[in-house]
Amino acid sequence: MKDLPTYNLGDCRVTLLSGGRLKLDGGAMFGLIPKPLWNRACPADDQNRIQLHCNCLLVEWPDSDRRLIIETGHGPKYAEKEQKIFAIDPTRWLRPCLIQHDIDPASITDVVLSHLHFDHAGGLTWKSDGALVPTFPNATVHAQQQEYEDAHANFGVMTATYRRENIEPIDAADRWRLLNGDEQIVPNVRSLVTPGHTRGHHCIVVEGSDRTLVFTGDLMPTRHHLGAAYNMAYDLFPLENRESKRRLLTWLAETDGLLAIDHEVETPIVSVRQDGDWFQLDPVSGGA
Numbered sequence: 001m002k003d004l005p006t007y008n009l010g011d012c013r014v015t016l017l018s019g020g021r022l023k024l025d026g027g028a029m030f031g032l033i034p035k036p037l038w039n040r041a042c043p044a045d046d047q048n049r050i051q052l053h054c055n056c057l058l059v060e061w062p063d064s065d066r067r068l069i070i071e072t073g074h075g076p077k078y079a080e081k082e083q084k085i086f087a088i089d090p091t092r093w094l095r096p097c098l099i100q101h102d103i104d105p106a107s108i109t110d111v112v113l114s115h116l117h118f119d120h121a122g123g124l125t126w127k128s129d130g131a132l133v134p135t136f137p138n139a140t141v142h143a144q145q146q147e148y149e150d151a152h153a154n155f156g157v158m159t160a161t162y163r164r165e166n167i168e169p170i171d172a173a174d175r176w177r178l179l180n181g182d183e184q185i186v187p188n189v190r191s192l193v194t195p196g197h198t199r200g201h202h203c204i205v206v207e208g209s210d211r212t213l214v215f216t217g218d219l220m221p222t223r224h225h226l227g228a229a230y231n232m233a234y235d236l237f238p239l240e241n242r243e244s245k246r247r248l249l250t251w252l253a254e255t256d257g258l259l260a261i262d263h264e265v266e267t268p269i270v271s272v273r274q275d276g277d278w279f280q281l282d283p284v285s286g287g288a
C-alpha cells in the first residue's frame with residue numbers, strides 16, 4: 001500500500017482507495033446552479049459531462065484482523081453503451097485497486113455503504129467465471145434498512161440507479177446487516193443519518209482516539225458543492241440535504257475533524273474551517 005495516502009487517526013488508520021472514475025452531466029450534478037458558475041470550477045466536456053472520482057476508504061486497526069471498506073465505487077458491470085455514457089473503464093474499479101496493492105478482497109471483514117446507487121454499490125459484486133458473486137465473500141455489508149427497502153422498491157428520481165445485480169447476490173449470500181438510524185457499526189465506526197440525497201442516506205464516521213474522519217457519501221459529492229444551494233438534481237429532498245450538510249460541516253469545524261469527499265477529483269480529504277457564514281476546506285495530504 002506504499003503509494004496510497006494514509007491517515008492515522010490514533011487507534012485506527014484510514015487509507016484512500018480508488019473505486020473508479022465516471023462522468024456525469026454537469027447540469028444534473030449542480031441542480032439549480034447556473035452553468036457559468038459551476039463550469040469555471042468543473043469544466044464540462046463536449047457532452048456537458050464533468051469528471052468525477054469514486055473515492056473509497058480502507059479502515060484498519062493495529063493488532064486486529066478486522067478490515068473495513070467504506071463504499072465500493074461503480075464496479076465493472078456495464079454494457080458498452082453504458083461505458084460510453086458514463087465514461088467508465090470497467091477494468092478500473094475497487095477490486096483491481098486492492099489487488100494491485102496486495103490487499104486480498106477475501107480479507108475484508110466489513111463493507112459500509114452510504115447509500116445503494118450504482119456508483120456506490122457497483123463494486124459490491126462482479127462476474128467471476130460467469131457467475132455474479134460478492135466481491136468480498138467474507139464481509140458483512142452494512143447499509144440503512146430504509147435505503148435497502150428503497151433500493152428494492154426502486155424509490156427515486158433516477159430510473160436505473162438501483163441495480164438488482166448489485167444487491168441480489170448479497171441477498172443470496174445473506175451478508176447484509178441493516179441499520180436503523182445512527183448506530184455503532186464496529187468499534188470506532190458509526191453511521192450518522194444525513195437524509196436528503198436519498199431517504200436512507202448516512203455518512204460514515206470513523207472516530208479514532210486522536211482524530212475523527214467523516215465520509216460524506218453524496219451529502220456533498222465534491223468540494224465544489226460546499227455552498228448551501230449547491231444540491232444535485234439527483235437529490236430527492238434538496239432542502240433536507242442542505243440542512244444535513246450544514247449540520248455536518250458545523251460539527252466538523254468545531255471538532256477539527258476530517259472530511260473524505262466521495263466524488264472529489266483533486267482534494268478528497270480536507271479539514272473544515274468556519275469562516276463567518278461560510279466554510280473553508282483545507283486539503284490534507286496523507287502519509288504513506
Ligand SMILES: [Zn+2]
Nearest residue numbers: 115117197218
Ligand atoms: Zn447517489
